[in-house]
Amino acid sequence: MVGFPKIWLLRHGETHWNAQGRIQGQLESDLTALGKEQAQAQARIMAPVLAANPACFVSPLGRAQQTAQIALGGRSFTTDQRLAEAYAGALQGLTRPEADSRWPGIIAANPNSLDLFCEAPDGEGYASFLARISDFMTHLRGPSVVVAHGLLGQVIRGLVLGLERRDMAVLPNEQGCVYLLENGTETVLR
Template sequence: MAYPKIWFLRHGQTEWNAEGRIQGQLESKLSPLGIEHAQQQASLMAPILAQGPACFVSPLGRAQQTAQIALGGQPYTTDARLAEAQAGVFQGMTREEVAAQYPEIYAANPLNLDLFCAAPQGEGFAAFQARIAEFLNGLNEPTVVVAHGLWGQVLRGLICGLSRAEMAALPNEQGCIYELSQGGEQVLR
């Protein structure tokens, strides 16, 4: 399927990212480094925003905080489908706590995308991917998306035709922009 050009921004580092704590759909503010990440994105966004793309942002606070900085006050639409994977009982726990309390799940899912989607009472991969695909399939113009790490891995995987395992292995940088076009990606730094 052919998609319009998308510029994907992962939110800047949060206090919980710095602690290795699983956020899922819980809230954690940007750390000082996370604010720097959003400022780096802002410096890259000016020529992109000059093209007048549609802008969509996750409803979660860390993405909203990033968008305020990175989009420089540009108007945007909040879309609930852009929220991070709901990670069930793992939300609020560190990876070490998950390893101690759920050793079988942890051992079987070394990568974050798989681990979050294997969480008891969580959203699961199929529902998460379907939510992202629904959003993606509704786009018909160049679009800026400010959302989350795992969300972006699945988005990038769908556009680039990757398997679930390949999606889970994608790098998940902050402070950059993933430009997705014609079935490929370029990282803007």
């Protein structure tokens, strides 16, 4: 979808819970040593971009804040609550097998993380998640750097690319790279 400004999108580096396969949602888990290395790789990519002084927006969650401190080289940024990861309700903190034992069939019915988080018992739901991301996107006024999360990133990327939810849900969620979004296209910077 044309109409959004140029966006450099960074997913936070690997966390301890990512490494354990736990559903984080809006719960906190620090970056691993690998996660810090991934943020340093993003810093190398972002150095020439930051020289142009784009607006920088970061999720309030600790893993994104940690990543931003490294990847943005200490540059100041705006923390925006709308950039928090999807709230996965009762699934937060569980592994997929634990979730499936408590709610049999939930994993089979929602094999993609975007669907699982958005269909979680007592979770945020897709409509609310999409609404807050869309609200953030419509308020961007120029080239912007966004440091956030995998599922939130799938939706931002999907909005820029003009995708339906089912297509957003299968987008890759790489760490340590930067997704450059402009003019309805995506380029992965490594």
